[in-house]
Amino acid sequence: MSTTVSRTQAELTNARARIVGTRDGFLADVIVLVVRSTSAAWRAVSGVARRIGSVVTPLGWALAVVAILGLTSGYVYGWLEAVVVGWSAVALLVVASGYLAGRNAYRVQLALPSNRVVVGEKAPGEVIVRNPVRRRLPGVRVEVPVGHGLAEFAAPSLAGGEEHSDVFLVPTTRRGIVPIGPVRTVRADPVGVVRREMVWAESLDLFVHPRTIAIPSMSTGFVRDLEGAPTRDLTASDIAFHALREYVPGDERRNIHWKSTAKTGSYMVRQFEETRRSHLLVALSLSSSDYGNDEEFELAVSAAGSLGVRAMLDSRTVSVVASARTPDFAKKIVHTVRRLSVVNRGRLLDDLASVELAPTALRLPELAQIAAEESTGISVAFLVCGSTVTATQLRASASHFPLGVDVVAVVCDEGAVPALRRVSDLSVLTIGYLEDLQKSLAKRLAT
Missing domain, CATH: 3.40.50.410 (von Willebrand factor, type A domain)
Structure with a gap:
């Protein structure tokens, strides 16, 4: 539920206030729209760049620049050495891209024994790599994003039906929600020019709870209420029946239990447990x-x-x-x-x-x-x-x-x-x- 509070714009400290201050009008709205549109466009361009960058490493980009500069300057100025360097870079890029061909037949699973821990406790996680095919598969590198960090494992070559597991510990020094995963396997050339990541398991959230302490039962703050919960306090007027007792002067006659009175020969009245709401x-x-x-x-x-x-x-x-x-x-x-x-x-x-x-x-x-x-x-x-x-x-x-x-x-x-x-x-x-x-x-x- 939200309720707008009548307060001056000068008290705002959000992004709009930082951009246009207390100005409110068509021009201010246009400025805010331009800033938001520019931010959205930049996020889109950054997303495309990240996707390309996930395949080509900085070394790969450097080789591409060397190839372009070497071939261009070599053929324009007739520099044989530059041409050799350019074609060598091209050959290295072509050979490296061959390591990305094919599919990875591994099956990778991420497991957390418990997704809730108290801050400071150990939180183990497990990565299981399984070979579901009949042929032997080569070793593979497995990466698990853990919050802002990264856990890396080297899975050995596995025969058909075999599996390999690695255990890692998640740091829980601070309260929060730590995203773990998704697990990915990495295929790359030996030089490190290109790499391709394949995501296998979904991301899991580890809830790092704040530390709590046992405190005394808070008995204050109760309100007498017929629809509340019964307590141990006894009263002569309520709805939660407790027991019968002998009549004493001052008890209300409506609480007399006549059947018990007839059996015992003395007046018996009902006693109730007081019900309270908190x-x-x-x-x-x-x-x-x-x-x-x-x-x-x-x-x-x-x-x-x-x-x-x-x-x-x-x-x-x-x-x-x-x-x-x-x-x-x-x-x-x-x-x-x-x-x-x-x-x-x-x-x-x-x-x-x-x-x-x-x-x-x-x-x-x-x-x-x-x-x-x-x-x-x-x-x-x-x-x-x-x-x-x-x-x-x-x-x-x-x-x-x-x-x-x-x-x-x-x-x-x-x-x-x-x-x-x-x-x-x-x-x-x-x-x-x-x-x-x-x-x-x-x-x-x-x-």
């Missing part, structure tokens, strides 16, 4: 202005994940939202929030693995405003941000929630001493490490 909201700011550095942001993502996972373990209704960025060529700032999946723990951490900082993303007060408007029945709200958010901004963020909602701000300040303070009706938890979240929440529940 809707927990976790709002994660993605604005780069709300964080001092990347370490604070990674700490905030881990804190948001820990809160969401704990709420799921408590079987509570939970919503996790993050601020989305304004599109690059938008004329106005767009108020948007991104709702993360809360189907299960894995889906939530998958979405958290993909979140990134953005200078055009909504800041915490705006995120809190939209989250409060779009999420009804909230009983407790956690606002997760960095150390650059001021106390005034925290109070403004908390003011968007209705009375009765327990609002807690989790301020992530890498290496800071944990602290718990009150700002009006807002609880502010400052954490320097992820383990501080566990201690701070336990301290807050105790007080």
Whole structure:
């Protein structure tokens, strides 16, 4: 859901603002159109160049230039040496192109034992090369793109029906989604003039989840509701029946169980389990202005994940939202929030693995405003941000929630001493490490 916010263009920091500033008119639209068209044309030309460059190596291009210059200068000026050099380059190009002829009969498969790991854990991958034909096939070089890197393997010559496997480790030093593959085999000449790549397996995504920590069960933030879940608290008036007990003065007569009363000879009344509803909201700011550095942001993502996972373990209704960025060529700032999946723990951490900082993303007060408007029945709200958010901004963020909602701000300040303070009706938890979240929440529940 998107809602346009009435704010001045001077506040825009997207690509359009960098191109035309605050100008808005026909000329500005034409300039933006020219820039976008030029960028699209350049991407198309670059794509064609990449396809040609995927076959001809820089050495091959150099030989082609030598052949053209040698033959041209040799025949024009009568330089026999230049002619010899030119035809030698041509011969080398022709011989090298012969190595690209034919098809590669190998079958290559990419496998990941698990496509979800926690940051810092080992993530092994396996490449299996199989010979499906009867004749023996020569050795081949296998390449596996891993994120921005490349894993290379040399598969030996295989007889019919044989297979060869290699295991590699994917670096997981940072949270994110690491694309692995597609696996390709490379055929090239011995000199390295040309090479042809053949793609065999589809690309797989490895989800590197943020680190989470077990935190205490959040017992606050419950609202009495007949349609809620039963709790261990007993009451004389509800719908979740618990047991029978003897009548005491003050009990309502409508709760008397007459059949049991007739059997026991004394008045017996019904006792119920109190049903409560709890809707927990976790709002994660993605604005780069709300964080001092990347370490604070990674700490905030881990804190948001820990809160969401704990709420799921408590079987509570939970919503996790993050601020989305304004599109690059938008004329106005767009108020948007991104709702993360809360189907299960894995889906939530998958979405958290993909979140990134953005200078055009909504800041915490705006995120809190939209989250409060779009999420009804909230009983407790956690606002997760960095150390650059001021106390005034925290109070403004908390003011968007209705009375009765327990609002807690989790301020992530890498290496800071944990602290718990009150700002009006807002609880502010400052954490320097992820383990501080566990201690701070336990301290807050105790007080």
